Amino acid sequence: MASNQEPVTLTHVLHDFDQCVDIVHRHFPLLSADIVFFDHLIDNNALERDILRPFANIQADEMHNLLMDSQFRAVTDHKKIIEGILKGDAAVFHCTSVYLVALYGPSSRAIEQSETEAVIIGPHDAFTESAFTNLSLIRRKLKSSHLKVVQLSVGEVVKCDVFVLYIDGIANMDYVNVMIERIRDIEIDIIVDSNMLVQHIDDYPNTIFPLFLTSERPDLIVSKLSGGKVAVIMDESPSVISGPTSLFEFFTSPDDYYQRWVIGTATRILRYIAFIITITFTAAYVSITTYHYEMIPENLLYTLIESRNRVPFPPVFEALLMEITIELLREAGARLPSKIGQTIGIVGGIVIGQAAVQAGLTSNILIIAVALSAIASFVIPSYVMSASIRFARFFLIVLAGLWGNFGLMVGISVIIIHLSKLTSLGSSYITPVAPLEFQDWKDLFIRGPFWMLKERPTQSRTRNKVRQKMKR
Amino acid sequence: MPKRGAKILRCVVLGVMVLSVTGCARSQKILERLAIDHTIGYDLDDDQKLFVTAAIINQGEGGKEVKQELITVEADSSKEAKIKLSRQTSRNIVTGQLRNTLYSTEVARKGIRRLIENLVRDPSISPRVKITVVNGSVNELLSSEFPDHPNTSQYVDHLLQKNWKNQNIPQVNVYQFTRDLLDDGIDPVAPVVRRRGDNVLVDGLGLFKDDRYVGKLSADYNMLFAMSRGKYRQGEIYIKLDYQDLDGSVMLGTVSSDKKFKVWRKRAGGFVVEMLLEVKGDIMEYTGNVPLGNSRDIPKIQQGISSYISDKMERMVAIMQEKGSDNVGLGKQIRNSISYKEWKSLNWDEVYPEVTFRCTVKTKIKSTGEIMEVPAFKP
Known part of the structure; x- marks a missing residue:
């Protein structure tokens, strides 16, 4: 009998997740509500806090009021519901309406040292596979509302979140737009890692040289951002892309500055x-x-x-x-x-x-x-x-x-x-050499003393050139 | 895109073909397949034919120790010698590492222009290859074994190199020799070596008239010749004082010198060339009777040194004039002071012995050492 009362969308959704044993469907007969989620994608504490406890404390007639709370987002599109569940939301079905609750919080790797880009002095934390952790690592170092984050997604079969970061007022918007455009233009079933993404957005796919710097170090990416470059974080990938890049940047390491x-x-x-x-x-x-x-x-x-x-x-x-x-x-x-x-x-x-x-x-x-x-x-x-x-x-x-x-x-x-x-x-990939920009040499071929490094790299083509005004 | 790729591939293949099929590939000179020439020596045999000795760096088959090997051949010319030499070795003879060429005095007396021309012509031979005269037989020198120096040709080469660095002998290589040979008003020189006991010795300086060896300047004149040729730095000079009441001898250290020439015409025709020499140095050793602590006596010692140097310099030029070779380059000084037309009409070979040479020396003693500090003894 109960199945007849089930809204059409719930059947649809459950049909879509047919043969997926890891899906969890919980039915609340008293409230005539259903929730559907992936157990391993959500944070159990959040589930407890946002759904289970409120549901336990109310009567059926209070349900409408509860669903007015901000954590419940009403969704009507069937595709959006599927996508939401795959992204770690819980779908709440009540009567004919469906709500998504963001409970994303899978277990992930802790922040550890970078194995490929270890430094001796300086911060030791490295990016992890979680884009939100990575964003948090950058935000912690760049506490500014000027740090803008644009969310995109790539992949036709599997959507993957990609975030484009830049500092408003420092980064040249032409680069930001080109970067966003190139990421949007990608039409591919799936991209697994940002080092793969790089090869889809670079200018010359056949060269042996990497055309974008990828790094696992937040301090490096923060310094690139403050130099007026654009950074790209991809979910599920520990390396973050920065660009535009010149050949000589690959020979610099953050601990040169420490x-x-x-x-x-x-x-x-x-x-x-x-x-x-x-x-x-x-x-x-x-x-x-x-x-x-x-x-x-x-x-x-x-x-x-x-x-x-x-x-x-x-x-x-x-x-x-x-x-x-x-x-x-x-x-x-x-x-x-x-x-x-x-x-x-x-x-x-x-x-x-x-x-x-x-x-x-x-x-x-x-x-x-x-x-x-x-x-x-x-x-x-x-x-x-x-x-x-x-x-x-x-x-x-x-x-x-x-x-x-x-x-x-x-x-x-x-x-x-x-x-x-x-x-x-x-x-140009060999920027301070051609076009010849001598003022960049003191920050690429040598590591000049800080009083000399007054301007941002010319490759960023920033409007906001001056980086320090200290008189010496 | 695939079309463009094919095009690039075609270009690359064509480029590789053009460069490797045109005969460049056979020019390989793989190190271990070479007999590397280190020193070439020229003698005359009894029939007045050229007798060539080549000291090559030979490695022996199958990983034996690398050592010097001598191969000799009789030939009419140096190129014929090369062909004949290659018949005696299992490897390719190459001359790109040639360091030294030795000429016996007999060969040098006959003129070495042809031999040197061949050195210049071959692009694999460096202009820095040394030219050395051997007093005696070259073959004997190279084939003799010196107990302390297993590799004779290398030993001779290093000996010359060291003596040149200490400014005992002028540096004479193909470049300098041909420059002096072809320049008007100067004749080349070359160091002379000979064997003495278990060592090789720099025996003096060989004087050339054009490309012919005409005689030898004793090793005592080495410093003076160096001073007459150019700026002299960081040398040492030993002087026997014989001026007024001075006696004993002085050893000057850290000597530096600079020279200038002045040329006059004699009223009766002919030229006077005066060399103005400035010598500076520190006294390293003094055995004379003048107390060095008294600075009034220093000018006297300076004059003593000056007169010694100028006497000896004049004697040296006299020896050269007697042999008819202008190794100091007096002709060059005269040539620079007169018009080209006049120089061309001058028969330099006849004029040269009649040129009067004077040497004026100004000596400056920079310090006499610690003795300056000791107060004079007063009873």
Whole structure:
């Protein structure tokens, strides 16, 4: 009998969630009310507070008054109800009307340290998978009503919330609008992570370089926002996107600013040296031992010949062999739990390295070159950028093996030409170099003392340029 | 989009083909497949034919120790020698790491212009390759074993390098030699080495008239020659005082010098060249009778030093004039003071021995050391 009295929408809804064993349907015969929700998406305390306790304390005739309370949102659209339940709302069916109560509060990961972007000093908290936690982390650091949050959703089959953040009055609205437009234009069934989202909104989908900075660190995103950039948070993803981005931003780390400026500058220069080592060192070894024996200093010549003497391969094969070995070790180490990962380090570093030299497969100077450039690649704070650079290195090694120093120069030129073509949200990817903006150099190539850093980066094209007015 | 991708791919493939099929690939010089030439030496054999000795860095098959290997060949020219040399080794002979070229005095006497031209012509040979004259046989020097120095060619090279850094000998490499050779009014020099016992010794400075070796300046003149050629920095000079009542000897340290030339015409024709030399230094050692604590006596010692240097400088130029080689470059000074037309009409080889050379030295002693502080003894 009761089922006949059930409103049509409830049957519909329950029909839609047919075969979903995790749906919870509770019937209140005295109040002639039904609630439908996902147990694991809601906060049980909120359910108790907002629905169960009020329902227990009232009579059937008071029901209408109760449903006037603000936590009950009347919804008529069937689709909206389904969506609401999937987002962690409880649907309350009473007579012919339906109400949604926001009870979202699934269990989520606590705020922890970032594993990929650890710093030694400075705040240690990192974003989690929950967009609201992430928003809260940013709001806590940016207590301003000027921080605006625009909510969008992507995914045709599965809607996922995406929030676009910017500081009103500092961010250039052109960038904000372009960002919003690009996210709106995405037509895809599902996007799982923001690193996937980035690839749908960047300007050149085929480049190996990341065109937006993604970070797990709230302090970094806050500094980008205050520099006039736009940030994008995606629900269920711990990395937050910021843009427009220039290549050189990937070589900066927030802890540059937490240290004295001289030390920060030295670290930053070290990263650029690491970049050069990563990209050219092995290639230079190949090029010199294959073509340019003249370039070797006399004292090194003897040891180099001695170490290469027993190697049966030409230098380019030798180098590729070792580079691939190192990549194997890295990939194996990344997938394994950290306890086994250490074993991989020992096996790779000592056993393979030592044995390969003794077996005469490689020269020990190449082992140094390969190891050094692998280590140098991890100095770069952004993992995505470091992977891109390591890939570019293979291209240079092959060119160096083909044409020597000429090939190396061709390769470097191609990379530079490619980089200068790239844009991020329509602004040049190599911004302070081209277009030439010297005032940005003191905040990208070095970490200037704070009294020098008076203006926001030019790439933000902000109307509000001045960041500090302190006289010195 | 796929069309554009195919186009790019076609361009890349074409580019790779153009660059690798046009014969660039065979220019590979893989390090361990090379016989790297370190030093080349030239001798004359009994038939007055060129006898070439090449010291190459050889690695031995299968991971043996890298050491020097000598290969020798008799040839008419240096290029023929290279072809013949390559028959004696399992690896490619390359000259890109060439450091030093040695010429026996007999070869140098016949003129080394042709040999040096070949060094200049080959782009793989650096202009910084040294040119050295060997007093005696080059082959003997290179094949002799020095107990403390297992690698002879490297030893000779480092010896020259060190002596040049200490300003004991002028730096003479292909660039400087050819510059002096081709310039008007100056003749090249080259250091002379020879073996003495278990060591190699810088024996002095070889004087060249054009490209022909004409004689040797003893090693005593090394400093003076360096002063006459250019600015002299951080050297040491040992002087025997023999001026008025001065005696003993002075060792000047941290010597720096600067020179200027003045040229006059003699009324009877011919030229006078005066060298104005300024020498500064500290007294490191003094064995004479003048108390250095008395600053009035310092000018006297300065004059003593000046007269010693100017005497010796004049003697040095006299030796050169006798041999007809203008290694100091007096001709260059005269050329700069007269018109080009006049210089062209001048038969320099005849004029040179008649040129009067004078050297005026101004010495300044910067300090005499701690002795200045000790008060004079008063009974």
